[in-house]
C-alpha cells in the first residue's frame with residue numbers, strides 16, 4: 399500500500415490583543431494516491447463495509463473525487479458542511495462516516511448525538527478552527543458583552559457553545575442583515591474576509607476576529623485580473639472566504655452549493671473558480687461541456703498552500719476510510735455540556751433557514767437567482 403506524506407503548513411494566527419497576526423505552524427498527513435488496482439479493491443471493500451456496518455458516507459465537495467463518487471454511489475451525500483450534518487441527522491443509518499475536516503464531524507455529532515460519527519483522520523483540521531481557540535475567543539466575547547456573537551460553521555464545538563448564532567456562507571449575510579435590522583451589534587468570528595464581505599453588504603456594526611482560510615486567502619486579485627483578460631467570456635465564481643479584491647471581480651459570490659448551481663445555470667462556456675479545486679469535480683458533473691479554470695494563487699512553489707487545495711481535506715483517502723469502517727476507530731466525541739450549548743446556535747440557524755424557505759416563492763428568473771447567489775441563497 400502507498401505511504402503517507404507529512405506536510406508542514408504555515409497559517410496566519412490572529413493575536414487579537416495586539417491587533418496583529420503572527421504565523422503559526424500545523425501539519426497534514428496526506429495519503430499517497432493508490433494505483434488503479436488498489437483503488438478498485440479499496441472501493442469494493444468500502445462498499446461492502448458500508449452495508450455490513452449499516453453506515454452512510456457523507457462527504458464534502460473539497461475531498462478527493464473518488465470519495466465523492468463513492469458517497470453518491472452508495473446512497474450517501476456530497477455537499478457543504480451544513481447539508482452534510484443535516485443529511486446525517488435525517489438518515490436512518492446509526493453510523494455516519496464523515497469525509498471532511500474535524501469541525502464537520504463535530505457538527506454532525508452535535509446534531510446526531512446518539513449516532514456514531516467516524517472520520518478517516520481525526521487530525522484533519524482547518525486554519526479557521528486552529529486560529530480561533532475557545533479560551534481566547536471566550537475572553538474576546540467577555541470583553542464585548544453588548545454584542546451578539548455570530549460564528550461561522552468552521553469553528554470548534556467549544557467556540558459554537560459560546561455563540562448566539564452559527565451561520566454558513568450561504569446564510570450568513572441574511573442572518574446578519576436580520577440582526578442588524580433589529581439594531582443588534584455583532585461580534586463575528588473567525589473569517590475576516592467573509593465577515594468583511596457581510597459587513598460591506600449589510601452595513602452592520604461588526605467587530606471581526608481576524609482569522610482566515612489558508613486556501614482562499616491565497617487567491618490574488620491582480621493575477622485574477624490578468625487571467626480574466628485572457629478569458630474575456632469567462633464568468634468568475636468566488637467563495638466569500640476570499641480577499642476583497644478577488645470578491646470584487648466576481649460575477650457570483652456564494653457558498654460551495656451556490657457556486658455549483660451557478661456553474662450549471664449561467665450562460666457561459668468558461669468559468670474561473672476561486673475556491674478549493676476539489677469542487678471542480680462536482681462542477682464538471684453538474685455542467686458537462688463547460689470549462690473550469692482555477693483562480694490564481696500566489697504561485698506554484700512546493701508548499702501545499704500555494705495551490706487551491708486544502709491540505710486537511712486531502713487527508714481523507716480511500717485507505718483510511720476503509721480502515722475506520724473496518725475497525726470502528728476515529729470516533730468523534732463532543733462533551734455533553736458543550737454539545738448541549740452548541741446545538742442552540744445551530745438550531746437557531748436551521749429554524750431561521752426553514753422559516754425563510756417557507757416564505758420564499760420559487761422563481762425561474764435568472765436575475766433573481768443571481769441575487770440569491772450573492773448571499774441570500776438557501777442554506
Ligand code: SF4
Pocket residue numbers: 460499523524525526552611612613614674708709710711
Ligand atoms: S478549505 Fe479553508 S476553510 Fe475549508 S477546511 Fe480547509 S482551511 Fe478550513
